[in-house]
Structures are given as structure tokens and as C-alpha cells.
Amino acid sequence: MAEGEEDFSSLPFSERFAHKNWKVRKGGYEDAKQQFEKTPDESDPIFAEFLQDPGMWKGAVTDSNVAAQQDGLASYCAFLKYAGPAACVRTRGHTVGGIAEKGLPSTRPAAKASALEALLLCVELDKSGPVIDEIIPVLSHKVPKVVAAALTGLTAIYHNFGCKIVDPKVVLKALPKVFGHADKNVRAEAQNLTVELYRWLKEAMKPLFWGELKPVQQQDLEKLFEAVKQEPPPKQERLTITQQAEADAGSGSGPGAETGEGDGGEEEYAEDDDGEAEILDLADPVDVFPKIPNDFSEQLGSSKWKDRKEALDALYSALNVPKIKDGQFDEIVRGLAKCMKDANVAVVTLAANCVDLLAKGIRNGFIKYRATVMSPIMERLKEKKQTVADALGQALDAVFIATSLADCLEETLEFVKHKNPQVKQETVKFLIRCLRTTREVPSKPDIKSIAEAATKLLTDSSETNRAGGAEILGTLMKIMGERAMTPFFDGLDDIRKTKIKEYFETAEVKAKDRPKPIVGPPKTASAPAAKKAVGSKKPLGMKKPAAAAASPPVQELAPSPSKPATKSIPSKLGGLSKPGGLPTPGGALKKRLGGPGGVASPQRRVISPPSEEQPQQAPVSKFGLGRGLAGRPIARPSAPSEPAPAPVPAAPAVSGLAAMERAELEELRLEKERFVRLAEDLKYERTKLNSQVTELQNQNAQLIEDHTRDVLSIKAKETQLVRARSDAEAAEQNVQKQQREIERLKRELSRALRSGALNSPTSIPDQFSMAIPDPASIYQDQGSNGPMSRSGLHMGPRFESTRPRSYASASPSEEKENGLESPGLSRRKFSPTFGNAHPGLASPTRSSMFGSGSASGEEQSARSAEPAENWKRAAEVTSQLKARIEQMKARQGLTRPPAQR
Incomplete structure (x- = not known):
């Protein structure tokens, strides 16, 4: 420090951050960053001052001096990285708006990069909603450069995290306003943001804003969209802290981790998130009943096919919305199911399109209507006209997406055995599409049913059906693995096995059965295993998850005299370890039993062997004596024995602790099997009840139809009776008239006879x-x-x-x-x-x-x-x-x- 300059390093950070001299502020930012980078974990005392007064960061990220602002943004990024999620939650309300308004438009590249990184860290450490809500008001700023910079920040957020993590609905609704901005740079950045959203959403994004754009803007965007359509599907480049924890848990520990069997984290997540975001997540539900004609049922029951087609056209126009508000669609669905038997193919095609729109519009609410329409649609698959078959297949796909494979499987397998070759062929294609798109692994009974039906198809007289059976087995093998499908291939010749293997290698599925990890003996944890943040561009520097910070202290147990201490082995039980070499509670055992971090399983302490200088003490349970896994002691002290002349590496495998763990694990496995059996029984009962309901619904529909026919017949008979009565009354009047005429003639004749002339x-x-x-x-x-x-x-x-x-x-x-x-x-x-x-x-x-x-x-x-x-x-x-x-x-x-x- 030069002579004559005052030393401000002894001042607290709150005073240095608010000092009137920009150099003092700049020095405070640099000093804070250096101290953040030296902290061991999030609980370091250095973070307490900044968490108690989060408003300090508002001045740092919006400093009037560009040099000081650059260091202030860099210091804030370091604070977010090393202080963890609590730092983001406490400070984002004070910083995000200022970063978008003054950090992103900065003329200094380093400051601009730090501002963008700070926004990405705020999304990564918690959730995206509050960040987007702070940026949206900046789009109305009067300075065009600020608006363009905010759009650039939004583009970067969606590019790194995708539309599954960051909700695009609010941004899509704001796009028409920025497209109408007078500045060309703002409009160019709006185009970039729209193209980035199109990479994730495709055509699903258009209903929310497309109609408000000018035709010229729509044409320009369509040209840009054509280039995006040729690109591969986008993948999330940065994971949130929750996804990182899931990836770490998915990577596993133990024997499987060493061979790479459990390492799936980022790749598996990216695979699960492939594809477009569903339009239901973007649009608001629409009540379609006011748009449906009041006489829809009467027109649908008309004897003229043009009337029926007009009714379905009106229904199609009403249902053609992104999201439909759930309601009572029972009568409409029954009418659509009846249209599947219509002799006019145009009516059948329109009815299938209406089922497609309705299933996509209400999604989960369509489950109660599945049994009504699925069988009639499959029965109509006998139609050989390709346009009709495509419409029916699309309707079946929509019904499957709205329900699940387990719900649709029973009826699908029944129609796989259909006597009509066309129906059988189209049903096999539908089953293959279901296996490719399902995200749920089929249960063992369902797998057996599918495999048996596919095996019968291998001997079908049609080459198409034989190939379809082989493709079903290959796709199912892709989901379950080769080992699980081996029992079903007994008795098949080599030619069929080769064909199935070919489909297995080329099949693309979204659901994969993960093998259960093999539980190995616990290992001594002495050195912390360093873990890298999965999916992040820069390491976060966090030493342990937030859930592990509040775990109870680790108890120690005196080692057995027969097992002398050996050299420390890197632990594979825990996740991120604490300072001092002790593993974080809730490690591999909890991951094996209940998921990441032991959240789903009872909490247990991980006991590590102490050093030889520590005295032996009996294990003390924190919860006292009681029933359950948490109330029992983890291990029992072993009887003293003669010390072994040499250390045996395999000794921990036969310890009392490992035996107790195995016993508890076996107990949990038995309990899980009981639950699985109970779930299967309940599923069977549900399937049986569903079939009964379907049968009763069919009987009810037949009775209604018979009743309607009888009523019409009675009305016709009544009409005939009325006409006959009218004819009888007319005849009776005529007879009376003739009788009166006869009487008159008789009187006239009698008078003539009485005349004596x-x-x-x-x-x-x-x-x-x-x-x-x-x-x-x-x-x-x-x-x-x-x-x-x-x-x-x-x-x-x-x-x-x-x-x-x-x-x-x-x-x-x-x-x-x-x-x-x-x-x-x-x-x-x-x-x-x-x-x-x-x-x-x-x-x-x-x-x-x-x-x-x-x-x-x-x-x-x-x-x-x-x-x-x-x-x-x-x-x-x-x-x-x-x-x-x-x-x-x-x-x-x-x-x-x-x-x-």
C-alpha cells in the first residue's frame, strides 16, 4: 500500500461494501471473494454476515463504478457457489433485477459474463420461477439496450436448463410485446429467444403467442425454424442442485460403482428429458362445452351421414384447443364410440380425430373414458383405407398417452389374437409403439403376458405379424435387459433369436429397468471422496448436501481386539464427507434401502472404527429401546479373542455390523415382496373390476339401444292406430249417411205406394x-x-x-x-x-x-x-x-x- 493511503481492510464488509470511495468498495469485493474460495463448507462463519444482511449485494452488483461492479459481480458469483442454496434464496430478491438491468448490459465482457453466471447459479441452486419473475419487468425498460440484454439472459437460461426446468409460459406471453419494439436489436434478440424456445417446444409453443405476430414476422421465424428442425433434440447442459443429488445417488457406491454399472447420472437424466415439453404445461384450460352445439346428440343420431359429419365437424372445432377443462364428456364419448361402427369412412375419421383431441386435451381425466372408446376403435382397425387406419392409430396413441401401458394392455392383448388379419396387424403396431414410448417399466405379470403373446405371433401365417412378434420381444428386451428375457426364449430356434436380437439392437425406448445394486460389506471411511458437480460448467465447491449438514453426530464403537486397525481405505458408503475424515451420515446403506441420502428409509448412524487410543464404550441408542429399525442397536460388541498376527483385509465382511445390516436388509426385502404381491393383487382386482364395468357399460348401452328401438316401434304403432281410428270414424260416418239416405228412400217409396193414383x-x-x-x-x-x-x-x-x-x-x-x-x-x-x-x-x-x-x-x-x-x-x-x-x-x-x- 502506498504511503499516505488509509488501510480499510480492518473494516467490516458491510462498511466496505457501502463505502463512498469506489476503490474501497472494489477492495472489499475482491477480499470477500478470496475468503469465500477458502471456506471448507457452507457453515463457515464468513457467510453469516452476508446472509443476515442480503441487501449488501444489491449495491455490489449495481455499483456505479464499472470496475468495482465487475469485482462485485465476481464476488457475488463466488458467494453463490460456496454458500449454497441458502445464499441464493436470501439474496436473489435484491440482486436479480439489478443484474438484469445493470449487469447484463455492461460494456465490460468480464462483468457481463459474471452477471450471466450469477443468473444461472440462481436457477441452479433453487428454482427458476423467482428469477424469471424478476427479469420479465425489465423487458418493459425504456432503454433498448437493457431490454436486449435481458432477452439475451433469458436465452442463455433456456439454453442451459431447457423448458422442463424453466417454465416458458410467462416468457411466451411476453414475446409479442418485444416483437413490436421499435429497436431492431431488441427484435433480433427476441427472434433468438423464440428460436431457442422452439428447439425445446417445437409447434407446442405457437398457440400462446403466434396469432399476435405480424405475417412478416411469422414468415421470418418459419425460415429460422426450418434450420432448427434439422438439429438433434436439445439436451440440458446444466443440472440443478436437486438433479445433481439425484445423479450422485444414481451413480451409486459399492461393487456396482467400481464397474460402472450404476453410473448413469447425467446421461440418464438427459435421456429422460428428451423430447418436446408438453403443450399442457403451457396453455390454460378451456371450457369447450359452450362451443358444442346443443343438438349435437340429435345430429349425431341422424340417418343422414351429412348431418352426422356436420355434428362431428362442430365438435372438432370446439375440441381443437391446447388444453381442455375437464367436465362431463360421457355422452360425447359414447357418441364417438358409436360412430366407430358408422358405414361412412368420413364420419369414422372425424370421430377418431375428435377422440385424439379430447384425450390430448384432458390427459389424465380421460382415464374414465378409455374403456368406452378403446375397444370400438380397435374393432374398426379392420378398415383397409390408409387414411382411416392412420386416424384410428393416432387416436389409440392419444388414449395410451393419457392412460398407461397397464391400463391398455389387457384389451390390446385380446385384439392381438383377433381373427381379422388387418385388426391383428394394426394392434401389433400399436403395442410396439406403446413399448417404445412408455416411461414405466412393465410389471412382471405384464411382461409375461406380452412375451407369451409375442411368442405366439412368431408362428403366425403372416410375415408381417411374425416380424411384429420379434420386434415386440426385442423392444421388451431393450427395456428389461437380456438376462430378464432369457426364460422366454427357451425353445426358439436360432433364426428367430437372431431376428429378435436385431430388433433389440435397433430399438429405442424411454423406460429401462435398472438392476438392483448388489449390497456389499461396509468399508472403512477414512478419507473423503471428492465429488464433482455433475453437469455444471464450474465446480460449486460445496462439501456436502444441505440435508447432511443437520445430521446427528457420529458415534464411535471400540474395535474388537481380534481386528487390528488397518490402513485407511477410501469410503464408498457416504456421499460428500465432512472435514476430519468421517463420512457423512446417510451413505451407501441408505441409498440401497431408500434412495438418495436415506430420505425414504429410517435414519441410522454410520459407525466407523475408532483409533486404538480411544477407550471401548458400549453403543448407546439415541432413541432408546423400542421397536423398529431406529430403536435397535446397530451392532453388538464382539467377544474378545486373540489378536491375529497379521491384518486380514476381508475381516469387515464378517463383522457383527455387516450381519445385522444383512438381516435388516433381508427383512426389508421380504416386506417389499409382500408389498409387491399386494400391489399385484390389487392391480388384478382393479383389472377385473374394470372389465366388469366395461361389460356392464356395454350391456347398458345395448339396453339403451333396445329401449330406444322399442320406443320408436311403439310410437309407429300408435301412429298407425290413430290413423286406423280416424279411418274407422270416417267409415262409420259414411255408413250412417248411407243409412239415412236409405231411410229417406224407403219413406219416399212408401209414399209412392200409398198413392192410389x-x-x-x-x-x-x-x-x-x-x-x-x-x-x-x-x-x-x-x-x-x-x-x-x-x-x-x-x-x-x-x-x-x-x-x-x-x-x-x-x-x-x-x-x-x-x-x-x-x-x-x-x-x-x-x-x-x-x-x-x-x-x-x-x-x-x-x-x-x-x-x-x-x-x-x-x-x-x-x-x-x-x-x-x-x-x-x-x-x-x-x-x-x-x-x-x-x-x-x-x-x-x-x-x-x-x-x-
Whole structure:
């Protein structure tokens, strides 16, 4: 230090960080960083001051002096690395916003790199949500350079951790705003961020923001997306601290760890996270019921295929959303299942597409509808048209993704035995797709069922099915391993085994059965095993997990005299060890029994052999005497024996501690087997109940269909009955009308019979016009059965004017038939003008008929002057008319004819 300058190194960090002199602040940042790097673990006292006053870091990361800010950011990165998750949780609320606003836009590359590393460490040590929430408001900053830098930071976060760790929903909703920014650099960084998100999400990201972009922006992005589509799927480059702990636990310790059998950590995690993030994690659920037509069921049951297709089109438009809010879709699903039997392939294809959208939209909520639609879809796989088969297969895949392999397996294996070759072939393809995409390892009973069905396919008559059986076995071997599948290959020839081996080598699966680690004898832990943070670009420098820091102290047990101390062996029991050479509690035994760090198993102490100078003491249980694993002593003191002349390396394998561990392990294994058997029994019961429910649902559907058919039949019969009643009433009215007409005719006929004018031979000339009916009218009355006049006789012109012409006259052929061909009885003599020659016959009045007062004197004198032949002719006419009347009566059954009298 130069002379005359004051020494500020003795001041506390809180004063140095807030000093008005930038050089003092810069020195404080550098000094803090150096001390952080020398700390043994997170519990070092140096971190306490900064954890108690986290606001100190706000000024450090946003220092007004760029040189001091650079060191302040570097010091904050060191603090996060060595102080652990608690440092991130306490300070990120004070620092992330300032780093995004003033650290990322820094002109110094070192400061910019430290700012970006600080953000990544905040995500790595805890979770990403609070970090993203602090960066999003910076996107509205008025300075374009700050907005562009914040977008760059977001791009780096998603590039390192992916969309599985960092939720992209909030960022996707903010993209349209930055795409509309006036600065071209901001728009360019927005494009970079969008392309990075597309690497992880693909087309799943578009529904959230794509419609708000301009067409030109969409075209530019599509060009950039084309290049991304050719790239391999992205993988997470940095793991969070939780994933690092899981990777360390997955790497294992013991015999398997030395041979590399358990080393899977980062590679396995990356494999599990391959693929796109599901769209359900991004979109908000949508209530689709208001969009479905109210008459959907009626249209779906229409006899016209166009109506059914229109109903399914409307349903497809309603279901075509990223995420569907769960509801009562029972009626809709039953209608879609019924459409699988439709004769129109367009209706079947649309119904399959609707099932696909519904299953993808509600996912886990579709489990209760699986049994309703799965069997009808598989039955329809007999359709040979490729477009229909593809739609049905896509619907089955969506149903499988929404449920699980165990749920779909029973029905799938039944259709593998189907008598239709097309159905069998498509079902085999579906089963292969299920095995490739499932993330759950099948249970042993399921494996046996699948292997037996596939083995039968190897002898199928179709080459496609034989190849499908071999592919099923090869894919199953990829999941379970060669050793687990060996019993199922007994009896197969070498050709089939070679074929299965080929499919095994090329199969790509997402679920793999991990063999259980072999439990070995415990080893003495003397030197801590150094562990590197998996997946991190820089080591975090943490000496132990946070869970291990609060573990109880290690108890020591005096060694047996027969087992002298040997040289220290690196421990493979524990994880990250404490200073002093003692292993961290919760090591390999807990990992074998319950998972990472012993979280899932009862807590036990790891006892290491003490040195020879320590006195022997009895083991004391922290929890006292009691039942359970935690209440029993870990080991018993062995009986003294003669010391061995030379150290035996294998001595710990036969110690009392190892025996007790093996006994407890066997007990836990037996308990696990019991639980597995219980789970299998419950699964069998569930499968049985599901099959019963399915059968009852089918019966219910059949009963509903029968009931509907019966109701329609009853309605048709009722309609016919109503029509028959109406016809009967009309017929009855007609009959009554005819009866009334008959009664009227009878009355008219009786009046005619009572009239004595026809039977009286006297006064013929005076009563001629009254007693002689019109021959034409008589003929018409007999021929047409129409109504007669009141007396049955011709009533003159007034009566003829109200009747049809056919009643008033007869044709010459009719007159000849009736015997009226006499020259003196032509038609004109019986016309209304007949009264000119015979006035008495044409008079319309009663007085004129009897030749009383209305006739003039000239007429009376003319009548007396007629010659005698007129009377003869009148007498002949009268006799003919009487005979004619008698014939008419005889025809009507009123009197017997003269021959029978």
C-alpha cells in the first residue's frame, strides 16, 4: 500500500461494501471473494454476515463504478457457489433485477459474463420461477439496450436448463410485446429467444403467442425454424442442485460403482428429458362445452351421414384447443364410440380425430373414458383405407398417452389374437409403439403376458405379424435387459433369436429397468471422496448436501481386539464427507434401502472404527429401546479373542455390523415382496373390476339401444292406430249417411205406394199428367239408383230444371231398350213442350192436371173435338205405362211380377 493511503481492510464488509470511495468498495469485493474460495463448507462463519444482511449485494452488483461492479459481480458469483442454496434464496430478491438491468448490459465482457453466471447459479441452486419473475419487468425498460440484454439472459437460461426446468409460459406471453419494439436489436434478440424456445417446444409453443405476430414476422421465424428442425433434440447442459443429488445417488457406491454399472447420472437424466415439453404445461384450460352445439346428440343420431359429419365437424372445432377443462364428456364419448361402427369412412375419421383431441386435451381425466372408446376403435382397425387406419392409430396413441401401458394392455392383448388379419396387424403396431414410448417399466405379470403373446405371433401365417412378434420381444428386451428375457426364449430356434436380437439392437425406448445394486460389506471411511458437480460448467465447491449438514453426530464403537486397525481405505458408503475424515451420515446403506441420502428409509448412524487410543464404550441408542429399525442397536460388541498376527483385509465382511445390516436388509426385502404381491393383487382386482364395468357399460348401452328401438316401434304403432281410428270414424260416418239416405228412400217409396193414383183405372184422362211419370226419369231412377221425386212421378218443368240433364232425358238406345219405340211416344212428347198437344200432361199446377178452372174455353172445346183415336192411343199409353210401373216395382222387390201372381 502506498504511503499516505488509509488501510480499510480492518473494516467490516458491510462498511466496505457501502463505502463512498469506489476503490474501497472494489477492495472489499475482491477480499470477500478470496475468503469465500477458502471456506471448507457452507457453515463457515464468513457467510453469516452476508446472509443476515442480503441487501449488501444489491449495491455490489449495481455499483456505479464499472470496475468495482465487475469485482462485485465476481464476488457475488463466488458467494453463490460456496454458500449454497441458502445464499441464493436470501439474496436473489435484491440482486436479480439489478443484474438484469445493470449487469447484463455492461460494456465490460468480464462483468457481463459474471452477471450471466450469477443468473444461472440462481436457477441452479433453487428454482427458476423467482428469477424469471424478476427479469420479465425489465423487458418493459425504456432503454433498448437493457431490454436486449435481458432477452439475451433469458436465452442463455433456456439454453442451459431447457423448458422442463424453466417454465416458458410467462416468457411466451411476453414475446409479442418485444416483437413490436421499435429497436431492431431488441427484435433480433427476441427472434433468438423464440428460436431457442422452439428447439425445446417445437409447434407446442405457437398457440400462446403466434396469432399476435405480424405475417412478416411469422414468415421470418418459419425460415429460422426450418434450420432448427434439422438439429438433434436439445439436451440440458446444466443440472440443478436437486438433479445433481439425484445423479450422485444414481451413480451409486459399492461393487456396482467400481464397474460402472450404476453410473448413469447425467446421461440418464438427459435421456429422460428428451423430447418436446408438453403443450399442457403451457396453455390454460378451456371450457369447450359452450362451443358444442346443443343438438349435437340429435345430429349425431341422424340417418343422414351429412348431418352426422356436420355434428362431428362442430365438435372438432370446439375440441381443437391446447388444453381442455375437464367436465362431463360421457355422452360425447359414447357418441364417438358409436360412430366407430358408422358405414361412412368420413364420419369414422372425424370421430377418431375428435377422440385424439379430447384425450390430448384432458390427459389424465380421460382415464374414465378409455374403456368406452378403446375397444370400438380397435374393432374398426379392420378398415383397409390408409387414411382411416392412420386416424384410428393416432387416436389409440392419444388414449395410451393419457392412460398407461397397464391400463391398455389387457384389451390390446385380446385384439392381438383377433381373427381379422388387418385388426391383428394394426394392434401389433400399436403395442410396439406403446413399448417404445412408455416411461414405466412393465410389471412382471405384464411382461409375461406380452412375451407369451409375442411368442405366439412368431408362428403366425403372416410375415408381417411374425416380424411384429420379434420386434415386440426385442423392444421388451431393450427395456428389461437380456438376462430378464432369457426364460422366454427357451425353445426358439436360432433364426428367430437372431431376428429378435436385431430388433433389440435397433430399438429405442424411454423406460429401462435398472438392476438392483448388489449390497456389499461396509468399508472403512477414512478419507473423503471428492465429488464433482455433475453437469455444471464450474465446480460449486460445496462439501456436502444441505440435508447432511443437520445430521446427528457420529458415534464411535471400540474395535474388537481380534481386528487390528488397518490402513485407511477410501469410503464408498457416504456421499460428500465432512472435514476430519468421517463420512457423512446417510451413505451407501441408505441409498440401497431408500434412495438418495436415506430420505425414504429410517435414519441410522454410520459407525466407523475408532483409533486404538480411544477407550471401548458400549453403543448407546439415541432413541432408546423400542421397536423398529431406529430403536435397535446397530451392532453388538464382539467377544474378545486373540489378536491375529497379521491384518486380514476381508475381516469387515464378517463383522457383527455387516450381519445385522444383512438381516435388516433381508427383512426389508421380504416386506417389499409382500408389498409387491399386494400391489399385484390389487392391480388384478382393479383389472377385473374394470372389465366388469366395461361389460356392464356395454350391456347398458345395448339396453339403451333396445329401449330406444322399442320406443320408436311403439310410437309407429300408435301412429298407425290413430290413423286406423280416424279411418274407422270416417267409415262409420259414411255408413250412417248411407243409412239415412236409405231411410229417406224407403219413406219416399212408401209414399209412392200409398198413392192410389197409379192403381185407379178411373178418370185416366183427368189424372193422366199426374199418374204418368216421365219415362226418362223412371229409367234414370232405375239405372242410377239416384233419388226419385216425392211421388215417384214426373213433376213437370219445375222439377226438371233442378235435376241434371241425364235425369231429364234418355238416349234413343235407352228408350228402345225400355220398349218406348212406339211412334206416338217419342221423346219430344214427354218434353216440357208436350203440353201444347196435351195440355193436361204439361201443366205444372194441380188445378191444370185435373182440367179445372185454369183452362180456357178454347182449350175445352178443342179437347172435346179430338177424334176417337186419340182416346185409344191414350189408353194404349196408359196400359204400357202401368206395365212399366209394375216391372219397376218387381225389380225393386216391392211386388211380385204378374207371372207369379
